[in-house]
Amino acid sequence: AQSVSQHNHHVILSEAASLELGCNYSYGGTVNLFWYVQYPGQHLQLLLKYFSGDPLVKGIKGFEAEFIKSKFSFNLRKPSVQWSDTAEYFCAVNANQAGTALIFGKGTTLSVSS
Amino acid sequence: GAVVSQHPSRVICKSGTSVKIECRSLDFQATTMFWYRQFPKQSLMLMATSNEGSKATYEQGVEKDKFLINHASLTLSTLTVTSAHPEDSSFYICSASWGQSSYNEQFFGPGTRLTVL
Numbered sequence: 001a002q003s004v005s006q007h008n009h010h011v012i013l014s015e016a017a018s019l020e021l022g023c024n025y026s027y028g029g030t031v032n033l034f035w036y037v038q039y040p041g042q043h044l045q046l047l048l049k050y051f052s053g054d055p056l057v058k059g060i061k062g063f064e065a066e067f068i069k070s071k072f073s074f075n076l077r078k079p080s081v082q083w084s085d086t087a088e089y090f091c092a093v094n095a096n097q098a099g100t101a102l103i104f105g106k107g108t109t110l111s112v113s114s
Numbered sequence: 115g116a117v118v119s120q121h122p123s124r125v126i127c128k129s130g131t132s133v134k135i136e137c138r139s140l141d142f143q144a145t146t147m148f149w150y151r152q153f154p155k156q157s158l159m160l161m162a163t164s165n166e167g168s169k170a171t172y173e174q175g176v177e178k179d180k181f182l183i184n185h186a187s188l189t190l191s192t193l194t195v196t197s198a199h200p201e202d203s204s205f206y207i208c209s210a211s212w213g214q215s216s217y218n219e220q221f222f223g224p225g226t227r228l229t230v231l
Contacts, residue, residue, distance in 0.1 A: 102148070
């Protein structure tokens, strides 16, 4: 069965610090990979996604993620966080097959102090 | 981008009553819809997958007689929580995708907060 592990439960950073959130998945086949963000009181929003091609993908708000197939990883990065990045971040994966559900990691809470 | 709505956004009901939550794809035809449940400060747990016109596929541990899912059209899926109890209180989120493409992006609704008294 597919599973997703997010290593950091709660990350606390100061503004302008760099961010890297870890995500590993277990699945033997071809996968699609996603990072979602959930701001306080709001619904899930897609940050970025990887289907194929360049393993370094850029998303909204300055976020990027790198797919390393050999490590089954899809870590999220941002060079300089802002207070407004305070949110819950979820890594998700699904099989590269139509109609398959997303499997989510447990999420990482990011708190950015100004 | 594609928009998914949910109604109601918040509902409070008495124990033993049934509650229906609607999930609509507003600007695309959703061949597949998914229902998730999110507990406070936890991840989304998939409850079931529904394809238009066919019975939903439930995840292990989800009671299909308690959580009735109907996907009667390409734009609407409903989740009915029957005989709700306080432990059913949660945040229910739907998502939708379309087509047979392997680029299986899902679009999420804003969620429904259910409180059972």
